[in-house]
Amino acid sequence: MAPSLHSLPTTVFLLILAVAVASAAAAASPSSPPGEDGIRVVAAEKRIDLTGPIVKVFLTLKVQNAASASEASYVLLAFTPTEVQHLAIVKATRAEGKRKKKTYVPLPVEPSHLADAPNGASLYAILLSTPLKPAETTTLELFYVLTHSLEPFPAEITQSESQLVYYRDSAVILSPYHVLEQATYIKMPSNRVESFTRVDPTSRSGPEVKYGTYSNQLPNSYLPILVHFENNHPFAVVEELVRKVEISHWGNVQITEQYKLRHGGARHKGVFSRLEYQSRQSISGASSFKNLLARLPPRVHSVYYRDEIGNISSSHLRSDSYKSELEFEPRYPLFGGWHCTFTIGYGMPLQDFLFQADDGRRYANLTFGCPLLDTVVDDLTIKVVLPEGSKSPEAVVPFLTEQHLETSYSYLDVVGRTTVVIKKKNVVGEHNVPFQVYYEFNPMFMLAEPLMLISALLFLFVTCIAYLHMDLSIGKSQAS
Amino acid sequence: MAEPEPTTAAAAPAPGRLRNAFGGVLCAFTLLLIGVLAFSIRLFSVIKYESVIHEFDPYFNFRVTQFLSKNGIYEFWNWFDDRTWYPLGRVIGGTVYPGLTLTAGSIWWLVNALNIPLSVETVCVFTAPIFSANASWATYLLTKEAKGTGAGLMAAAILAMVPSYISRSVAGSYDNEAVAIFALVFTFYLYLKTLNTGSLFYATLNALSYFYMVCSWGGYTFIINLIPMHVLLCIVTGRYSSRLYIAYAPLVILGTLLAALVPVVGFNAVLTSEHFASFLVFIILHVVAFVYYIKGLLTPRLFKVAMTLVITVGLAVCFAVVAVLVALVASSPTKGWSGRSLSLLDPTYASKYIPIIASVSEHQPPTWPSYFMDINVLAFLVPAGIISCFLPLSDASSFMVLYLVTAVYFSGVMVRLMLVLAPAACILSGIALSSAFDVLTRSMKFQLSKVFNDGSAVSGDSIAEGSTASNDTKGSSTSTVNTNSAKIENRTEKSEKPSKKNRKKDREVTGSVPVKPKKEKRLSVLPLEASVVGTLLLIVLGGFYVVHCVWAAAEAYSAPSIVLTSRSREGLHVFDDFREAYAWLSHNTDVDDKVASWWDYGYQTTAMANRTVIVDNNTWNNTHIATVGTAMSSPEKAAWEIFDSLDVKYVLVVFGGLVGYPSDDINKFLWMVRIGGGEFPHIKEPDYLRDGQYRVDSQATPTMLNCLMYKLCYYRFVETDGKGFDRVRGYEIGKKHFKLTHFEEVFTTHHWMVRIYKLKPQKNRIRGKLKKLKSSSKTSSTLAAGRKKNPWQ
């Protein structure tokens, strides 16, 4: 009877924010962070892509340093608290050079604590490679991804309805700087747009809504907008993914991935009629999905797909020299709010992944993230199980993760295998980048288990012989 | 294995010792191969399908094993399971035969202690094959006790692949019988061993293995009745010996005590009639023993006098005891017999009184084809075996015959007891074959030696050797033959892919290998020829048997009934609907929701979907099952009320009409009606019958067309093809378009094989009555009166 609960705080927050903004505007005294007084955003363009289940935002800032200011080593970026908690990844590049030979150099982005914007908005600092000289302008290309930012409304739909979602944002860019000129484009998957907030000038052309251009916005200004539109993309959310990478120096890398999958869209309400689903595929269960696509490395072998009660016999693997694609179906089509769990396992040739570092250590070069295409992983755990006897492991991941070590036992282990555990929340497809695990390994350990087996067998035979002799002796004693 | 060799070797001359050593090693090797064969012939199900638990009961055992491996023995011991038989619950620890579970559990524990990460499921899947290997070894020992090594090997080889045993012990059919057969045979072996050696040591072991049997299977009563019968037989036939006493008396005492330790048996071990026979024989045995003792002491003349006294006393005692027993029996309900064993003694009992027992297909009496299917050529070899048992009638061989006879009777009553018959048949036919081979080969040997060296001495000692150390020759020679046959079987088994024809061919080739060197010389003497032909014939016969077994293992018995396959022109088509439904239940319903279905699916639902069920395959409470049956066979509203009173949230029905899956709920419906009607007389079977049979087509009775089962199965079925053609029954359904008022469809699997419905909540308002809706308002108001109690009146 009221909007779903987690929308409440957001709205409340928006109110506070807006009020504060209003007061700020009334006072007309921009609370500009210290040291950055000089920077102004000359032109800004924000393109929000809502076509998928994940919100992708492309932001182009043309930043200018004031003539009278000192050099600026970084440019700040502001996010609202809700955005921050849904923010999966931020990338920034800077356009170098002139029209012709224009190159984009990636810039590091990190949360900055030195200055904080009003109303709990938090700032991220883009560290410029070369500081911005007074009166110089540069162009920054920003890209960030928000997960769980499309709120299904209505929250419950029947099989025949299609899924409508809310998206909340601001018409103007929330920025600690003075923005001279800006426009925001929101792109939606279909022409079916229920409603959108008008902040003139606002125009809509088909699936795209344009806000702006607005000129000369004060810092920290925020004009909440609400877009309500149809989005029938499968909202596949992996609530929990545990990837276990077992490296065996006998030439195989075995990967086991345990998924806990949920349809994150509008919850399914009332009956599920297989008849409707099978006969009118198009209109019934428009937002449901029945198969998933996983992009695996090339040359994978012995792929299996099962869950806790046995194999699931509905998957096939397309493989070429660049990648292998595993297309598989859960046991049943997933409707809004339905869960399912499954396990995918596959082996890969060792030489594709294990290399010798210059310092003599070995390192495994693996891919981070989740092989499923455009899904959100709420909670990702990667366990790299190094061969028994490997020492001083160290994982190198290009972004912030939580890591620790543990020991796991496998076939006939004695001391157990060192396992590097890497955890990260809120992972999206952009995180599928290579990462390395370095470790030292003494090849002698490879012989441990064979030797163990041999000795065991030897022991067995010895006992057999001993038994025979013993048996004879007993017989004799009784004979006497 | 190697144990008996040296003792005999001590007696035998140097060449004999050598040959024995060789024979021993060969024998061990053969046994190993037989074990491998027994294990690997049961892996077809894993190869063709997947490594998964089969059918129904195994799922329960699997669940119990999981619990055991998680919570340890004591938790398991007094595990009160609140997820089945809602709301009654079930005391698993006290009502289950723990042998299988404990076995698998300890295997799992052992394996994980070695850091070999096998899942509980894997261990469970492969328990049965492992134990069938053990069983074949046990068979070897048993037959060896009766008829020497050769027969032993033969019997072991035959048992390793006897179809009726395979049917219960393929990889994945994780059921009590899998280990029970091993325990059974091994107990018999130890009994005979004790009987032959008369050592208390084996008697103890015997009691222990009997204990294991009691833990494993309800069929232990077979042992505790068969052995007394044998003892009695021995006494009556005047074969009493003190060894018999040693073999039997401790077994009864220790066995009874141990059996009483198993919770599920408990005091039944002394209170129910299944066990009284043993006590009676126990007493008789003592009397007889006493008599013999006196006889030993006295001179014949006095003995007569003593006899009179002893007899009178003994008889008095006997009568007293018998009286007590009879009194006990009479006092206890059902004359102290459990329903199943009663239905064993009186085959018509179950169908008359206990429809639940009758409703289980494996409790039906078997048909003749099933005999051929299950024990194939053995059926013909067995009589020969019996004859050769009688040739020198020893205690052991008489026991074999007795075992066979009883087993035949029981298997005739219940098809599942074909399993008990299988070892007996194997042993006897093993004996038959080996003695046949023995005769043939010895005659060959004799002829050949005669042909070659006319030196009387040589021939003489050869004859002497043949006669005196016949035991050894038998052992070695037959063992060689057997190794060949065993090897053959292995080979065929290893190359299961090639078609039967060339498989048979290469058996012919290999089969004739051992005979080849003799081939060119056999022209000389005619009986030699005959014997060679006979050998060949026997080998071919074995060949047929092997072919049949492999076929049975590969085709007939390897399907794990939860996933079905069908071959069509576009290749293999898989029907995995059951697991689809169970997975849906386990992930998309509340963890405490109750699921009602017919009891066949209870075990699977608890194990795979982890949801509370109302009834399951352990059919201990007839009333509860009858309640569900009644609900299924009553009209929608009545059914809703029954289910609602049981807090049922979901109803699960199995429906094969769309894809033609024959064993679905409509075909089981007669049992629902019968069992329901047995408890609740307002369900009358005739209401559902149209001229004596269940129909759901246009001629079906209105009661049938309005019962819940019909509606849940055929809800919106007509819209699939427009006619509503049922592919199982093979006609169009009677009532095509109807609505559900108290249930709503929440899930239906891909092939419609499982349909899950949810109970709608109670109506929120109660309509008033306008003229046009009088009827409905009346029902709803009565519903109000019934459902809702009214504090202010």
Next chain:
Amino acid sequence: MAAPRLPVLFLLLALLVVACRGEASGEGPRGRKVLVLVDDLAVRSSHSAFFGSLQARGLDLEFRLADDPKLSLHRYGQYLYDGLVLFAPSTPRFGGSVDQNAVLEFIDAGHDMILAADSSASDLIRGIATECGVDFDEDPEAMVIDHINYASTEVEGDHTLIAGDDLIESDVILGSKKIDAPVLFRGIGHAANPSNSLVLKVLSASPSAYSANPKTKLASPPSLTGSAISLVSVMQARNNARVLISGSLDLFSNRFLKSSVKKAGSKLSHEKAGNEQFVTETSKWVFHERGHLKAVNVKHHKIGETNEPSMYRINDDLEYSVEIYEWSGTSWKPYVADDVQVQFYMMSPYVLKNMSTDKKGVYSSSFKVPDVYGVFQFKVEYQKLGYTGLSLAKQIPVRPYRHNEYERFITSAYPYYAASFSTMGAFFIFSIAYLYHK
């Protein structure tokens, strides 16, 4: 700069209102937004006193014409209103997306309704009433006539203006203060199925009343007569949605609320009819300002322990407690009664006990688990006249004794122990003797 921003703020506020209605229901049992459907807006003025009292209690009313084409009760599956006042007796069909089923779904979604009909009641209204378990007299012309207990007016009318005083005894529905002045009523009567436990007759007609067409002569005996006729009745659905159905729209009108009343034949005349108090109190009840119970933190534990076990053993002693509060219109007050019962239930109640209360809302009871194992339920089924029904059920399994919980070493068994130990002793002695004998 502020210029473009301000409208945005307003929009934001509006959005916030939409959002925060959830919270409104958070602190009270029901929201406060009520849709009033009328035939013509004149009703708004003619019944202003009633509406005034509602608004005074903080309900915000939205007046719409019943055939307003833009009428809609919900949007995107969310209901826009929490209550419905249906003062449009004669409307043949509602406008917009609303129809009979929409109204009924509205109620089944747990919302409340006041429905007033009169002699011009349309089939639509009658249909809704029927669905709520109340049947108006089918004869469209019929009115309730009472030649004894009519309200004597200056002109000798047709005795269709009835001074009803046969009220239900329930402080919950009619408030603690007794309504002594009779309630004026002019309209059609209805009947409720007595076996229908959900419907209560709040204001019944006197035995001398009957329902017929006042214009025409009485041809056949009237279908509805005597105190079987209900003038005003309430229905509380199983989901505690409350509906008030009155056969007379005038009952709520200013005229009746204000006018004095003198019952025919009785001396004393009240200068003010009971209507005002009646409609106020009943509307309070309908909109859940009274008689709404909630049960919170259900607890149970073994006696002597505090934490809740996942399973009990047979013959355990346990204590069960639950807190019950009543909504007083402004806040949750502890509910005090002595007839709240708890059952320990498995297919039939094994234990049925009255729970004792500490006057602060906590009800508790302690009892011994029966000697039966199985999956039991703690059940509280509390249905009291006028109050919302409580039905709590909490599942708890009860297990039999563990193997080590049976009593050991029974005295009567000591001889057996002695015997077995003696045999063991004998065994040792014997073996020693046997071994050293030779």
Next chain:
Amino acid sequence: MPKAAGDAKLLIQSLSKAYAATPTNLKIIDLYVVFAVATAVVQVVYMGVVGSFPFNSFLSGVLSCIGTAVLAVCLRIQVNKDNKEFKDLAPERAFADFVLCNLVLHLVIMNFLG
């Protein structure tokens, strides 16, 4: 009748005579057996008086006695010199088995008592 009585008397004394011939170790065993049987009988009587409430204790009690008796008898049979069947079985072996058997028996009894 006197003849029968005479027979009986003759029988008794001849029995005792024959029994006197048995070696002492067998006699020990017999004593042991008698003791066990006596205990068993006592218990049965007691059960008859008190009733069979702690049935498991009763069972264990009686069966332990009978068990020991039976085992002892077995032992007696095996170590009996003039028993032809057990020539090859050494008395030590026999006794070892006997002990083992008893241990098992008493273990079970222990389990079963409580």
